[in-house]
Amino acid sequence: xxxxxxVFEKLGLPEKPVxxxxxxGVSDIPFRLISTMHGADLCYVEMLSAxxxxxxxERTFNMAKRHKDEKVLGVQVxxxxxxxxxxxVMILDSMNFDTIDLNMGCPVRKVVKQGCxxxxxxxxxxxxxxxxxxxxxxxxxxxxxxxxxxxxxxxxVKEVTQAVLDGGADWITIHGRCRSDRYEQPVxxxxxxxxxxxxxxxxxxxxxxxxxxxxxxxxxxxxLSGMMVSRGSLGNPWLFNQIKCPQTKEPGIDEWFSTVKKxxxxxxxxxxxxxxxxxxxxxxxxxxxxGWVGAKELRNRINQLKELAAMMTALEEFVSSLKAKxxxxxxxxxxxxxxxxxxxWDPKYDMDRVLxxxxxxxxxxxxxx
Ligand SMILES: Cc1cc2nc3c(=O)[nH]c(=O)nc-3n(C[C@H](O)[C@H](O)[C@H](O)COP(=O)(O)O)c2cc1C
Numbered sequence: 215x216x217x218x219x220x221v222f223e224k225l226g227l228p229e230k231p232v233x234x235x236x237x238x239g240v241s242d243i244p245f246r247l248i249s250t251m252h253g254a255d256l257c258y259v260e261m262l263s264a265x266x267x268x269x270x271x272e273r274t275f276n277m278a279k280r281h282k283d284e285k286v287l288g289v290q291v292x293x294x295x296x297x298x299x300x301x302x303v304m305i306l307d308s309m310n311f312d313t314i315d316l317n318m319g320c321p322v323r324k325v326v327k328q329g330c331x332x333x334x335x336x337x338x339x340x341x342x343x344x345x346x347x348x349x350x351x352x353x354x355x356x357x358x359x360x361x362x363x364x365x366x367x368x369x370x371v372k373e374v375t376q377a378v379l380d381g382g383a384d385w386i387t388i389h390g391r392c393r394s395d396r397y398e399q400p401v402x403x404x405x406x407x408x409x410x411x412x413x414x415x416x417x418x419x420x421x422x423x424x425x426x427x428x429x430x431x432x433x434x435x436x437x438l439s440g441m442m443v444s445r446g447s448l449g450n451p452w453l454f455n456q457i458k459c460p461q462t463k464e465p466g467i468d469e470w471f472s473t474v475k476k477x478x479x480x481x482x483x484x485x486x487x488x489x490x491x492x493x494x495x496x497x498x499x500x501x502x503x504x505g506w507v508g509a510k511e512l513r514n515r516i517n518q519l520k521e522l523a524a525m526m527t528a529l530e531e532f533v534s535s536l537k538a539k540x541x542x543x544x545x546x547x548x549x550x551x552x553x554x555x556x557x558x559w560d561p562k563y564d565m566d567r568v569l570x571x572x573x574x575x576x577x578x579x580x581x582x583x
Contacts, residue, residue, distance in 0.1 A: 250285075252454045332393040345382060389421045474499070
């Protein structure tokens with residue numbers, strides 16, 4: 215039997231929560247609202263840089279905004295050393311977040327070069343020092359997100375988990391790959407399960423949860439305390455409810471379009487004073503349209519557009535023509551294979567290298583480079 219975790223209860227989460235990962239350049243207010251609407255139990259703000267928080271970067275504080283309708287919200291931070299990270303945690307503790315996560319898994323070169331993200335994994339003592347010091351500055355539910363190790367010669371997930379546990383974190387999220395792995399490498403779910411069986415800390419599994427069947431498999435593993443969905447949710451927020459409620463079907467065209475319109479509306483509301491960011495909506499539309507027959511032309515058209523109204527017109531025309539040509543009961547993926555079941559898919563190629571930058575700290579550059 216899975217243990218009942220007080221910390222999840224305290225956050226108002228179900229026993230085995232299905233979470234949306236912090237996703238640089240993606241998990242902004244509109245995407246979090248959409249994910250919540252479709253069943254995500256807990257969402258996270260994109261990873262923030264501890265240095266940027268301490269130096270009061272306006273961009274970082276903008277990324278850390280919370281929508282009034284977000285009932286529960288997590289934030290993630292990474293720092294260059296325990297002191298800097300703890301100072302940032304103290305700042306985050308005073309802000310409007312329900313839970314704080316430490317990023318110890320980001321593989322991006324410029325992040326790692328500063329000693330942040332997965333660089334921390336190389337030194338379990340530093341993991342312990344960071345978690346233990348941060349723990350002193352927050353009484354909120356507090357976690358760490360790690361990988362299995364730096365590379366396959368340094369698979370130190372057990373030592374790192376022990377350090378996170380000893381440091382006083384409430385749970386740990388494990389992405390079942392090493393820093394050296396790209397998405398082509400499989401996720402070692404057995405290793406995550408082994409850790410969950412061996413340590414007295416709730417373990418959230420992450421990596422390659424791309425289809426409802428992947429989620430059901432994770433749910434069936436008793437030692438695991440929940441899961442964190444990442445790429446699987448891109449253009450496919452229905453995945454959350456499909457995981458939680460196996461009889462949930464793929465959306466039909468009307469249901470699909472109503473979600474896309476809602477996303478556009480929340481995007482417009484969030485960024486109304488920054489129209490140059492409209493192009494950041496394009497990647498979501500590219501992801502949403504995959505799975506529909508005949509969407510290639512639409513995607514090419516959307517890629518040229520800079521106005522949300524024009525994107526909406528293109529979508530309306532697409533939906534009308536799809537309805538005219540096909541049975542109105544057509545569901546997404548009915549005629550196409552699910553593209554996201556290809557686990558080597560890397561979303562960075564759909565993202566804007568400048569505007570979709572993550573982290574919010576100019577010094578750190580993009581998470582998606
Ligand atoms: C666009 C993008 C941005 C990401 N940003 C973050 C982040 O800010 N913090 C984090 O911990 N992981 C981040 N990740 C990693 C994911 O959370 C996740 O660990 C990884 O994609 C493996 O899960 P998946 O195979 O289900 O996608 C990001 C991944 C992607 C694709």
